[in-house]
Amino acid sequence: xxxxxxxxxxxxxxxxxxxxxxxxxxxxxxxxxxxxxxxxxxxxxxxxxxxxxxxxxxxxxxxxxxxxxxxxxxxxxxxxxxxxxxxxxxxxxxxxxxxxxxxxxxxxxxxx
Numbered sequence: 572x573x574x575x576x577x578x579x580x581x582x583x584x585x586x587x588x589x590x591x592x593x594x595x596x597x598x599x600x601x602x603x604x605x606x607x608x609x610x611x612x613x614x615x616x617x618x619x620x621x622x623x624x625x626x627x628x629x630x631x632x633x634x635x636x637x638x639x640x641x642x643x644x645x646x647x648x649x650x651x652x653x654x655x656x657x658x659x660x661x662x663x664x665x666x667x668x669x670x671x672x673x674x675x676x677x678x679x680x681x682x683x
Contacts, residue, residue: 610666614643617665621645630656632677637670644670650677 610617614636622634625647633648645667647660652673661669 610643612665614645614667617645617667621664625660628656628659631660632674637672639668639670642668644668647671648674648677650675 618634618636625631625634630649630651630653631647632650635646635648637644637646645664647669649656649671650673652671657671660671663669
């Protein structure tokens with residue numbers, strides 16, 4: 572008697588599982604968002620593609636690779652992180668979060 576009830580419960584749960592309600596091969600919106608948010612290219616490649624355009628923004632003095640909470644991030648180095656400058660910078664690039672780091676003025680050393 573227990574076995575038929577157990578099999579019936581399994582059959583019902585399989586029929587009502589969210590994955591069984593969609594046609595095979597379709598993804599949920601959460602799965603699509605997670606996939607879009609995941610970087611598809613290496614961070615150094617993303618840096619190479621976007622650094623030139625970011626350096627053209629007044630106040631941006633460099634870019635680099637960083638890490639926060641164990642995840643790679645796209646660093647944008649700025650002399651002063653003003654609200655106007657922050658508004659011009661993207662929140663992410665190709666799936667990598669953009670982290671703005673205020674460095675102050677950067678001067679080259681004279682090593683003569």
